[in-house]
Amino acid sequence: MDLPRALSHSSISMYTECPLKYKLKYVDGIPEKPKHFFSFGQSVHLALEFFYGGKGPAAPSLEELIQSLKDNWVSTGYRDQAQEAEYFLQGKDILTGYYKKHVKGFTPPLHVEYDFKLAVEGVPVTGKVDRIDRLPDGKLSIVDYKTGKALAVDRIETDAQLTMYQLACESGLGAEVGQLTFYHLPLLKPHSVGRRPEALVSALRSRIVDTAAAIVAERFDPKPSENACRWCDYKAYCPVFSKAPEAAPAPSADGDLAALIDRSGDIPARAAEAEREAAEVKAAILSILRRKGYVRAFGARYEIQRSGVEKVEFSEHNKKKVIRLLKDYGLYEKVQAPSGPLIQKLLSDPGTDPLLRASLRELGSAVEPSDLKVTPL
Numbered sequence: 001m002d003l004p005r006a007l008s009h010s011s012i013s014m015y016t017e018c019p020l021k022y023k024l025k026y027v028d029g030i031p032e033k034p035k036h037f038f039s040f041g042q043s044v045h046l047a048l049e050f051f052y053g054g055k056g057p058a059a060p061s062l063e064e065l066i067q068s069l070k071d072n073w074v075s076t077g078y079r080d081q082a083q084e085a086e087y088f089l090q091g092k093d094i095l096t097g098y099y100k101k102h103v104k105g106f107t108p109p110l111h112v113e114y115d116f117k118l119a120v121e122g123v124p125v126t127g128k129v130d131r132i133d134r135l136p137d138g139k140l141s142i143v144d145y146k147t148g149k150a151l152a153v154d155r156i157e158t159d160a161q162l163t164m165y166q167l168a169c170e171s172g173l174g175a176e177v178g179q180l181t182f183y184h185l186p187l188l189k190p191h192s193v194g195r196r197p198e199a200l201v202s203a204l205r206s207r208i209v210d211t212a213a214a215i216v217a218e219r220f221d222p223k224p225s226e227n228a229c230r231w232c233d234y235k236a237y238c239p240v241f242s243k244a245p246e247a248a249p250a251p252s253a254d255g256d257l258a259a260l261i262d263r264s265g266d267i268p269a270r271a272a273e274a275e276r277e278a279a280e281v282k283a284a285i286l287s288i289l290r291r292k293g294y295v296r297a298f299g300a301r302y303e304i305q306r307s308g309v310e311k312v313e314f315s316e317h318n319k320k321k322v323i324r325l326l327k328d329y330g331l332y333e334k335v336q337a338p339s340g341p342l343i344q345k346l347l348s349d350p351g352t353d354p355l356l357r358a359s360l361r362e363l364g365s366a367v368e369p370s371d372l373k374v375t376p377l
């Protein structure tokens with residue numbers, strides 16, 4: 001087969017992690033489920049692209065930067081609206097801190113979201129570099145923003161993503177790279193290293209070529225590991241996780257009337273027992289899903305999904321504050337009573353100002369949805 005598409009840092013990493021996962025995503029085209037941490041990272045990246053991407057020499061204002069976060073907010077993949085509101089506030093805090101730290105020394109970068117395409121021994125490779133600056137000595141400085149809570153600082157010296165960016169920028173822009181940086185946004189901390197040595201660049205070139213050869217040769221064995229499988233969306237397609245369904249029970253041969261009568265007599269007791277067991281199992285599943293923060297999980301033969309609408313209730317004390325808040329936003333006429341279904345509608349409306357949603361959630365208490373949908377795999 002041919003390569004299904006140009007390689008990128010993330011597709012090479014996925015192939016290395018589990019070739020079957022790569023195949024399901026890039027060859028079979030089965031999309032992964034949206035993840036809140038990708039949506040959050042994308043939203044903050046878009047706001048920083050706005051910050052640096054203007055053509056003029058001056059930075060936009062802080063208000064404009066926060067507005068760009070609102071305008072570019074990616075809502076998919078969050079567990080619920082409370083989690084989304086929490087992340088929006090986190091994004092706002094990060095950008096406010098970033099703005100205060102960097103607005104004074106603002107210089108328009110050489111490139112923002114620089115798209116590159118290169119060929120490594122005929123293998124096409126693409127990617128995007130968050131920011132490229134020009135250092136005083138004329139060399140390039142490459143910056144990659146990280147929005148995850150933790151950053152493995154020890155990987156900066158060897159990380160293949162930065163090596164790939166060096167390779168791409170030097171071949172595309174014709175200038176030497178002098179500095180490579182992972183900028184850890186939650187802590188507003190840049191971690192910089194110098195140019196990669198030739199040995200690392202050459203190892204990356206070999207890895208690109210070897211990965212392409214393995215894909216073309218259709219080597220797609222599953223490679224289970226705790227890390228790879230824990231967050232993998234493809235368990236339903238993966239032989240490591242599928243089991244043959246148990247044999248159905250043999251049909252009863254007893255057609256005797258007395259036996260039917262006895263069975264009939266037993267049914268209500270069995271139904272009550274099944275109902276009790278179902279309630280017990282449901283409570284245990286909901287408790288585990290809540291603890292782990294999952295909305296969906298898989299057994300060997302069924303998947304289960306939390307459904308229903310989360311509600312927010314307000315104490316008598318907070319209702320006055322909610323009314324004031326709604327009046328400030330000019331929405332009181334629309335909602336009329338802070339505990340009514342209309343306010344729930346306001347909370348679930350993606351067009352509602354994220355700050356208003358976050359403030360309303362702070363004043364109320366969330367009543368989690370407790371419906372479970374069970375579907376055979």
Ligand code: SF4
Nearest residue numbers: 018222224229232238
């Ligand atoms: S469940 Fe594990 S082994 Fe199976 S495709 Fe996903 S990562 Fe690979």
